[in-house]
Amino acid sequence: MLSKEQNNYQHHFDNINFKGKRTGENVILLLRRHWLVFVLRFFPFLLILLGLIIFHFFGKIVFNFLDLKLDLNWFYLIESFLAIFAWLSLFITWINFYLDVWIITDSRIVDINQIALFSRNISELKHNKIQDVTSEVQGIIPTLFDFGDVYIQTAGNKQRFVFKQISNPTNTRNIIMQLQKKAVLEEKREAGEIMRGKA
Amino acid sequence: MINIPIILYWILSTLILVTSGMIIYHIWVYYLNRTLAIFTIALFLGVSAFLFLANLAIALKVDWNIFGFLIF
Numbered sequence: 001m002l003s004k005e006q007n008n009y010q011h012h013f014d015n016i017n018f019k020g021k022r023t024g025e026n027v028i029l030l031l032r033r034h035w036l037v038f039v040l041r042f043f044p045f046l047l048i049l050l051g052l053i054i055f056h057f058f059g060k061i062v063f064n065f066l067d068l069k070l071d072l073n074w075f076y077l078i079e080s081f082l083a084i085f086a087w088l089s090l091f092i093t094w095i096n097f098y099l100d101v102w103i104i105t106d107s108r109i110v111d112i113n114q115i116a117l118f119s120r121n122i123s124e125l126k127h128n129k130i131q132d133v134t135s136e137v138q139g140i141i142p143t144l145f146d147f148g149d150v151y152i153q154t155a156g157n158k159q160r161f162v163f164k165q166i167s168n169p170t171n172t173r174n175i176i177m178q179l180q181k182k183a184v185l186e187e188k189r190e191a192g193e194i195m196r197g198k199a
Numbered sequence: 200m201i202n203i204p205i206i207l208y209w210i211l212s213t214l215i216l217v218t219s220g221m222i223i224y225h226i227w228v229y230y231l232n233r234t235l236a237i238f239t240i241a242l243f244l245g246v247s248a249f250l251f252l253a254n255l256a257i258a259l260k261v262d263w264n265i266f267g268f269l270i271f
Contacts, residue, residue: 016231030231073261080254084215087250091222091243099229117221120229 018103018110020122029104029175033165034147038097045093048086052079092117102163104176107183109152111161127183129155133176135169152176205263212254219247 013027021027059075099114109130113121130152137148148169152161166172223240230236 015233017233018231019229071262071265073257074265077254077257077261080250080257081211084247084250084254087246088215088218088222092218095222095225099225099231101231114229117225 016103018101018112020110021105022107026106027103028106028179029102029172031102031104031163031166031172032100033097034145034167036141036145036147037165038094041093041097042090045086045090048082052083052086055079102161102166104172104179106179109161109176123161125152125154125161127176127179128187130176130180130183131155133173133180135173137169150176202263204266208258212251215251219243 013030016027016030056079059079060072063070063072063075096114096116099112099120101112101114103110103112108127109125111121111123111125113123115121132153134151134153135148136151137143137146142148142165145167146169147165147167150163150166150169150172152163154161163169163172222243226236226239226243
């Protein structure tokens with residue numbers, strides 16, 4: 001059984017919906033890459049934005065210095081297009097980050113892999129198919145910020161599920177192991193009932 | 200008369216509108232949290248509309264005949 005502390009996790013995910021969610025299915029954990037990963041992906045856009053602001057205010061001086069007789073409106077138009085494309089790229093990056101999730105429910109694990117726009121993989125794994133769970137934290141920054149990978153060895157077709165760069169991998173591993181134990185016990189109980197001719 | 204810069208401008212504008220549509224589609228169809236999805240779409244549309252209108256306003260001021268060698 002999940003401890004009280006781990007069960008408290010659940011109420012955060014009451015309003016979480018995803019395609020294929022079954023009626024009565026409870027989301028226990030919703031995992032995505034650590035926020036630091038998004039910050040690192042966001043960094044180039046911040047640089048572009050900074051570059052655009054600097055260029056906007058110093059562009060005129062540079063043009064005068066180089067003695068270029070250019071229509072400044074053209075300069076602003078190009079700048080405006082760059083700002084729009086940076087904004088769109090930022091959102092595409094955010095979508096790839098936000099929709100790339102691993103959902104642990106009370107009956108299965110759903111791996112939604114958002115690769116790019118219109119490129120998406122979804123696979124699922126029942127708890128009783130889990131054979132082994134390993135968490136891995138490697139490096140100084142992941143150790144300091146407590147993020148890493150969780151590997152789930154399965155008995156199914158897909159040999160390994162990998163949760164990449166998630167927060168608190170050790171706790172996630174513990175929760176998955178508890179759910180797996182519970183599922184296996186339930187399976188054994190059902191098998192026993194069948195043997196005894198109750199089902 | 201074929202004005203290449205104007206054609207390029209329309210191609211880029213169309214690309215922006217199509218990409219914006221694709222982004223909104225993804226946020227709305229695959230949302231995990233409805234409230235957050237609505238908020239995100241509103242933020243995206245608000246800033247995009249501002250940027251696009253500013254772009255259009257600048258485009259109206261631009262002298263499109265400056266590159267004579269690109270007009271046929």
